[in-house]
Amino acid sequence: MRLIMRRVALYVITAIVAITINFFLPRLMPGNPALTVLGKAQSAESPQAIAALEEQYGVQTKTGTWGQYTQYWDHLLHGNLGTSLNAYPASVGSLIRAALPWTIGLVGTATVISFVLGTLLGVAAAWRRGSWLDNLLPAMTFFQAAPYFFVAILAVALFATKLGWFPPSQGYDTATLNPGFNWAFISNVLDHAVLPALTIVLASIAGWIIGMRNMMITTMDEDYVLLAEAKGLPRHRVIGYAARNALLPNVAGFSLAIGFIVSGALLTEIVFSYPGIGYLLLNSIGSDDYPVLQGIFVIITFAVLLANLLADFAYAFLDPRTRQEA
C-alpha cells in the first residue's frame, strides 16, 4: 500500500496548492479584479452582497493576508464556497450542487464506455497489425486533435438538426416534464444524454486505442506470449495473457486522461446547453461571476483527484507488484 499512500500524499498536496492558487490569484492580478466587479456591483447589488464580496476578496478588511487565508480555509472546510454575484443570494455551493450530478453522470458513463471500447479495439488493432484498423488511425487522430466542442457541433448539426434523431439541447424536456423518479423523466434524460455521451466517446477513444495498441505490440514480443502460442492455447487465451499485462500502463495513464476528458466534457455541455458544470461555467464567464468560476475550479480539482485515486486503487488491484512492496 506504499504506492497508494504516496499517491494520497500527492493529491493532498495538490489540493492544498490548488486552493492556495485560488486564494492568491485574484489578489495578485494587476488591478484587483474584485474592485472592478465591486464597482459594477455597487450600483446593482444589495449591501449584503457587496459585504460578502468584500470579505471574499479581501477588500476593505482589517484582517491581514494570513488571516484572510486561514478564514478562506475555514469557510472551505465548512463547505462554504462563497456567494454568487449573478444569482445572489444563491450560494456558489448550491449552484454547483445542482449542476454536478448532470456532469458526473455524463462524463462517468462516457469515460467508462470510451475506456473499455478503446482498450478492446486497441487489442484488436495490435493483434491484427496492418489490417484495416490501422488505416482508421489517421481518421481517429483527427477526432482526437479536433476540439471536443467542434465534434459536438458537428454531431448537433448532423444528428440533431439535420436528421432529428436526438434532441439538440438541454438535459431533459424542461417545457413538458418535471424532474422526478419516474420512467417518463428518466427515459427523457437518457434520450438527451446519448448524443453528448457519444461525442465524448468519439473524441476521447483514439487515445485509449493507440495507447493500448502500442503497449500490446511491446507485450506481444515477450517470450511468455510466444510460449502460450507455441503450446497451442486457443487464440483468445493468448490474447488475454498479452492484454492483461499491456493494460497496466493504460490504467496508469488514466490520471493524465481524466483531466482532459473532464475539460472536454465541460465544453461539450456548452454546445448541448446541457445543465451541468460546463454550462454554469459559461454563464459565469459571461457575467464575470468570479466566485462561481473559482468554486468550479476547486470542485473540479477535487473530482479529478478523486477519480485519480480510484484509478490508483484499480492499478494496485491489477498489479500485485505494487502490493508486495510494503
Place this chain on the structure above:
Amino acid sequence: MPRLLRSPKILTGLCLSVAFAILAVVGPYLAPYNPNANASTTVGIAQPPSAAHLLGTTQTQQDVLSQLLVGGRSTVLVSLVAGVVATALAVLFGVAAGYLGGRADDLLSMLANIFLVLPALPLLIVIFGLLGKGASPNDLLIGFIISVTGWAFGARQLRAQTLSMRARDFIESARIIGERSWRIMAFEILPNLVPVVATSFLFTVIYGVGTYTALAFLGVINLSHWSWGTMLYWAQNAQAAQDVHIQWWWFLPPGLAVGLFGTGLALLNFGIDEYVNPRLRAAGITGRQARRAGLPRHARLGLTPVLPAREPVLEAREAAR
C-alpha cells in the same frame, strides 16, 4: 534524413504543419475583407458561400474567409509560443531532476506531478477570467500562460530518459574528467534526448492549439481578437448548428483548420515514435501484401523483425509473383 522523410506519416504531417505555418505568416495579407467589417447592416441571417464571400458570411455579415485567414496567425502563434516555452521548461526541469537526483529530484518531480493532476483548463479559465475579457490580448502572454500548465508531461518523460542515461559509461567518464553538471546535461545528455524533446514539443503545440481554441470558445479571451476559437464562439453564440438552415460554412472552416493543424502535428509525432521504435510500424507490409505472399494472417509473435520498411515489402511482392 531521407529515411525519416520516407515515412508517409512524417511526410503528411510535415506538409500540413508547414502549410499552417505559412498560412499564419501570409494569411492576414490575403484576407479579402476586414474581418470586423459588416457587408450589410440590414441582413440578419448568415449568408451561404457566394462569389463575393467564398466561405459565406456570419450573422452580422462579416466575411468568414477573412476571419479564418486573420485568425490563423493568432492561433498558430499562441500554440507555438506555448510549445516552445513549455518544452524549454520541460527540458530544464526534467533533465535537471533526472541528472541531479536526490532532494532536487524529489522537489522537481513533485512539482511536475502536481501540475499533471491539476485540471489545466479550469485553472486557465480562472486566470484569464480574472485578467478580464477587456484586457488587450497579447498572443505572447497568452501562449506563456498556457505553457505554465503544459510542461509537466514532457518533464516527466525527459526525467525518465535522463535517469536511464545517467549511469551510462560516457556520462560517467565525463564526470570523472571533471566536466561541470550543467555541461554534462547540456552537451552530453541533451543531444541524446532529441527525439523525446521533439515529441514533447509537438505534444505541447497540440495542447496549445486545443487549449487556446477552447479558451477562446468559452469567451474568456477578448472576443474581438480573431482566432479560430473566437470564430467558433460566435458561431455557437448564434446557434449556427442548431438553426433549421445549418450554417455549416460558419463553424466548419475554423473547426477543420484546428483539427487538421492538430492532426498534422500528431502524425509527425507518431512518425517520430515509429522512427525511434520501429516495432510500432506494421513492419511495412499491409494485410493484402501479406495475404498474397502467403504469410500467416494473424499476429507475428516473438520479436518483431526490425528491418527497413522496404525489404519485406519487396520480398512479399516477389513471393506474390
